[in-house]
Amino acid sequence: QAIALAEIKTSGEIRVHVQRHCFGSVVKCAQKVFSRLRMCQTKEKNGVLIFVAVGRKEFAVIGDSGIHARVGENFWKEICDKISFYFKKDEFEAGIIEGVKIIGERLGTHFPRKADDVNELSNEISGG
Numbered sequence: 001q002a003i004a005l006a007e008i009k010t011s012g013e014i015r016v017h018v019q020r021h022c023f024g025s026v027v028k029c030a031q032k033v034f035s036r037l038r039m040c041q042t043k044e045k046n047g048v049l050i051f052v053a054v055g056r057k058e059f060a061v062i063g064d065s066g067i068h069a070r071v072g073e074n075f076w077k078e079i080c081d082k083i084s085f086y087f088k089k090d091e092f093e094a095g096i097i098e099g100v101k102i103i104g105e106r107l108g109t110h111f112p113r114k115a116d117d118v119n120e121l122s123n124e125i126s127g128g
Contacts (some may be wrong), residue, residue: 002097003123006104012046012067012111013121014103015039016096019128022053029053030060033128040064042120046111048103050083050096057092059083061099070110079103 003014015037022029030051034040039047045066052059061079063071079099086095 002100003104003125006100006107007113007119007123008104009108009113010046010104010111011044011113011117012048012104012107013039013042013119014048014050014100014107014123015121015126016050016052016100017126017128018052018054020054022056022058026051026053026056026058027060027062030062033126034062034064037121037126039121042066044111046107047121048107050099050103052092052096057087059087059095061103067107067110071106075106 006014017033030049033051034049039049042064045064047064048067049062050059051062061076063076079102082102083095083099086098
């Protein structure tokens with residue numbers, strides 16, 4: 001529901017993927033999932049993935065080239081800091097929802113929703 005609400009004002013695509021086990025780097029795992037979910041195939045290259053490695057209580061946020069070119073590194077740090085704030089308090093759901101909300105707001109600024117916008121990717125939380 002948080003994803004659908006966040007995408008109301010943007011053509012951007014947000015996904016959340018929750019995985020029990022992640023071997024190696026969380027970022028590398030997230031990049032593989034980003035590719036597997038075809039997030040790099042959005043029309044405007046504006047997909048963002050919040051990847052959560054449940055067993056390790058770690059996460060990564062991966063954004064496609066279109067959004068990264070517009071927001072830069074500080075935005076990703078801001079998102080990660082906000083999500084980390086909640087994760088440190090074991091409020092994982094709240095952290096993910098807050099991250100989705102902030103991402104949606106920023107995507108709306110740079111990629112406003114158009115009248116003919118099509119939801120390119122599922123809003124369902126995926127898992128593995």
